[in-house]
Amino acid sequence: MIDQLGRRVAILFPPQRIVSLVPSQTELLFDLGLGERVVGVTKFCIHPPEARQAATVIGGTKNFDFDKITALKPDLIIGNKEENYQTGIEQLAAHYPVWLSDISDLPQALDMIRRVGFITGAEEKAEQVADEIAASFAALAAPEPPVSVAYFIWRKPYMAAASGTFIDDMLRRAGFRNVFAHLGRYPEVTPEQLAAAAPERIFLSSEPYPFQDKHLAEFQMLCPTAEIQLVDGELFSWYGSRLRRSAAYFQRLRA
Structure with missing residues (x-):
């Protein structure tokens, strides 16, 4: 095999x-x-x-x-x-x-x-x-234009999912434009870089770092106009049979 x-x-x-x-x-x-x-x-x-x-x-x-x-x-x-x-x-x-x-x-x-x-x-x-x-996924119609987003997987230091990752592919299919797609894989991101990228939405993943409600205000201070949201990291990064639930979840996120 x-x-x-x-x-x-x-x-x-x-x-x-x-x-x-x-x-x-x-x-x-x-x-x-x-x-x-x-x-x-x-x-x-x-x-x-x-x-x-x-x-x-x-x-x-x-x-x-x-x-x-x-x-x-x-x-x-x-x-x-x-x-x-x-x-x-x-x-x-x-x-x-x-x-x-x-x-x-x-x-x-x-x-x-x-x-x-x-x-x-x-x-x-x-x-x-x-x-x-x-x-x-074929039934998941992407909105035009896509909504800009930053997807964080870690805190202290801040780390985001960028190009070449499965999460980045999921974001694109879900109708989001990754503001850090020009960076490689899982880069460290400074508060200044995040502010300059100015994403419309910021996703804080449930894994590997367990982001919680208490972290929302921290990111809101960095990007006052962005919508900050906790998201289910398993539905963005588990690439097995759990993907059966992902497209419907992405549809709800977009709404």
């Missing part, structure tokens, strides 16, 4: 002992009806709620407990280029089949869903999920 990095991965088909190193892909596996085969997940795999009870928690996305993974005897490990760390992946790949996704836009997310379905023997269900997501 070929993963999204073009790596050839030898997988015993169908895999029966799967370790998932990425929360959004863990949720996808359960939604594909493969929950009983998922033996290992990360501490951040919060969806579905039973994932961390049904499987062994093998650490975080960037610090694996290799002894726990070894004890699980996985016949497939599923990870992601950005969310996991290269040295950890290389160490696992020396002993187990490790299939990696690489996702920066919706087509790549749909491709990942279909490929995960193929390598796990859940091809038909995965095709249904991918088709449902594709149809929901």
Whole structure:
């Protein structure tokens, strides 16, 4: 099998002992009806709620407990280029089949869903999920002109989602123009840069930094004319089956 990095991965088909190193892909596996085969997940795999009870928690996305993974005897490990760390992946790949996704836009997310379905023997269900997501986004009519927005993922220092990120692709499809699209990936942004960009709206994501109501006034002082809003980061950045809810959420945000 070929993963999204073009790596050839030898997988015993169908895999029966799967370790998932990425929360959004863990949720996808359960939604594909493969929950009983998922033996290992990360501490951040919060969806579905039973994932961390049904499987062994093998650490975080960037610090694996290799002894726990070894004890699980996985016949497939599923990870992601950005969310996991290269040295950890290389160490696992020396002993187990490790299939990696690489996702920066919706087509790549749909491709990942279909490929995960193929390598796990859940091809038909995965095709249904991918088709449902594709149809929901196709029906999402973007307003003209798009509304300018800044999307923040971190505080102290302020960090925004910029070009080359999955979040940036979601913003564009939702009808927003990212005021930091000229910057690379997840840049630090100064208060002066934010004021100069003058976005019409500012989105404060629920993850990875847990922005809350108490942070709204802080950004309002920096951009007095902007509309400041807390947003569901999972619906902007989880690229698995949760995308089935994203288009409708974006429609409500625009309204």
